[in-house]
Amino acid sequence: MLGKLKTLTLLGLSGEEVEVEVDLHRGMPQFTIVGLADTAVQEAKERVRSAIKNSGFDFPRGKIAVNLAPADLRKHGPRFDLPIALGILHAAGQIQLPENWDEKVFVGELSFQGELRSVPGILPTTANAADRGFREIFVPEENASEASIIQEITVFGLQNLRQLCNHFTDTQKLIPTPPTKVESLQSPQNTDYDMAHIKGQEQAKRALEIAAAGGHNILMCGPPGSGKTMLAKSLATILPQMNITEALEVSKIHSIANLIDQRQPLKLERPFRSVHHTASGVAIVGGGNPPRPGEISLAHRGVLFLDEFPEFPVKTLEVLRQPLEDGVITISRASGSCIFPARIMLIAAMNPTPCGYDPEDSRCTSTAHEIQRYQSKISGPLLDRIDLHIQVPHIPFEKLSDLKTGETSSEIRRRVEKAREKQKQRFKNENIQTNAEMTSPLVKKYCPLNEEGKHLLQSAVVQMRLSGRAFYRILKLARTIADLEDQENIQLSHIAEAIQYREQISSALS
Ligand SMILES: Nc1ncnc2c1ncn2[C@@H]1O[C@H](COP(=O)(O)OP(=O)(O)OP(=O)(O)O)[C@@H](O)[C@H]1O
Ligand SMILES: [Mg+2]
Numbered sequence: 001m002l003g004k005l006k007t008l009t010l011l012g013l014s015g016e017e018v019e020v021e022v023d024l025h026r027g028m029p030q031f032t033i034v035g036l037a038d039t040a041v042q043e044a045k046e047r048v049r050s051a052i053k054n055s056g057f058d059f060p061r062g063k064i065a066v067n068l069a070p071a072d073l074r075k076h077g078p079r080f081d082l083p084i085a086l087g088i089l090h091a092a093g094q095i096q097l098p099e100n101w102d103e104k105v106f107v108g109e110l111s112f113q114g115e116l117r118s119v120p121g122i123l124p125t126t127a128n129a130a131d132r133g134f135r136e137i138f139v140p141e142e143n144a145s146e147a148s149i150i151q152e153i154t155v156f157g158l159q160n161l162r163q164l165c166n167h168f169t170d171t172q173k174l175i176p177t178p179p180t181k182v183e184s185l186q187s188p189q190n191t192d193y194d195m196a197h198i199k200g201q202e203q204a205k206r207a208l209e210i211a212a213a214g215g216h217n218i219l220m221c222g223p224p225g226s227g228k229t230m231l232a233k234s235l236a237t238i239l240p241q242m243n244i245t246e247a248l249e250v251s252k253i254h255s256i257a258n259l260i261d262q263r264q265p266l267k268l269e270r271p272f273r274s275v276h277h278t279a280s281g282v283a284i285v286g287g288g289n290p291p292r293p294g295e296i297s298l299a300h301r302g303v304l305f306l307d308e309f310p311e312f313p314v315k316t317l318e319v320l321r322q323p324l325e326d327g328v329i330t331i332s333r334a335s336g337s338c339i340f341p342a343r344i345m346l347i348a349a350m351n352p353t354p355c356g357y358d359p360e361d362s363r364c365t366s367t368a369h370e371i372q373r374y375q376s377k378i379s380g381p382l383l384d385r386i387d388l389h390i391q392v393p394h395i396p397f398e399k400l401s402d403l404k405t406g407e408t409s410s411e412i413r414r415r416v417e418k419a420r421e422k423q424k425q426r427f428k429n430e431n432i433q434t435n436a437e438m439t440s441p442l443v444k445k446y447c448p449l450n451e452e453g454k455h456l457l458q459s460a461v462v463q464m465r466l467s468g469r470a471f472y473r474i475l476k477l478a479r480t481i482a483d484l485e486d487q488e489n490i491q492l493s494h495i496a497e498a499i500q501y502r503e504q505i506s507s508a509l510s
Pocket of ligand 2: 229349
């Protein structure tokens, strides 16, 4: 007798349909799995055998052959345990699967006891199953809240194999997990940081507001303890909440990396990924087999924060160049390549010298050669991709001891949200969301300059020997500054401010 079931495997974020076929023959006891299965899938044999026995069924004698089709698609992980076990029970005539078996998807890892264990990637799996027209998905109970975010498919959460068999034998029907009401979800507020707690640093706060409004990259440079890390972490508090589409995109990536909080499976707050400089290139851009998203993809639609920027190995920083430009990262493997989204805001922080202090400061012990070597670790092409470079100076005692608090994050966030709303209207037919994402033709379309603006930009390009990329990036930044002022047209002051942020890059690190 033949048992056939459907499941899905993931290649990046896309789900590929897999048919699990089980064939039973008389003969010497043997259990084989074919169809490019990796070690974890091969080990399913032991888990499935024990789970079937411990769920009160007989493990069939004779030859068992499991085929995972299509045979040329590599299968990873323990997610096939459940369909394999069910296929064996059906093939052995111990349970009867319903007629419409090909409208159902089964995913889950089994324990020896027959309990179901959660598996990563349930959210993209469920979304793909719904897109492919499946009507029901059976997942481990622990993953059910995550799966129920997808409204177009009926989700069943399972504690163990027995429950599922009872469901199909009509002994005890399972109750579907109700779909999550995503519209009513609210993102939790981070109260540890607030712009109001930061004394002084007005220029840095202004630059962060612009960066948040248009999704631009920023580099902060200043002596130890001036508040760079604090400023970067406070950025998360002025970013607008994600809409449901963005939240779904982000949650799917986090689901593959097994980073979903099952109590709050839809991530509504923008990601803020702080990466240590000892992180490897693969940890940052992603990789492995099966390909897993790196920090740059986990920060998608949010912030990638690289503190102590020049301490990162040059090779690690260089791999950021392509995704910073394209907003996606392609991971190529012999078994095929997959694309993860990586539309991020890069926030970097650094000291001006290896000893930390400004070269003019009497405490500075770095030699000119050491300073040059330290700063040269950040390559020109990478620097070219950073729109705002700001100095974060030492704050004098009078300012630090001032009891007056500045503007709160929620006040700043309101302005940022207004600017983002303008961008949303502008780009409603363009498939992008922020000014930073504009391609060159879109810059030409949405950033027209008047004569005096053109003249100012032209002299900046010549004097500062700016690249073509820098030219377009200045225009995008000026667009955001104009949006924050609710101006339809880019004015001279907007161009001048945008150039000023780039000027500091050239002068400080040349
Ligand atoms: N402008 C400021 N207003 C309020 N507190 C500040 C300010 N600057 C620094 N602090 C205090 O100093 C602490 C250290 O600041 P932070 O870690 O941000 O410095 P940093 O510039 O990142 O230093 P480093 O270069 O050593 O990493 C903060 O947690 C905060 O308590
Ligand atoms: Mg710091």
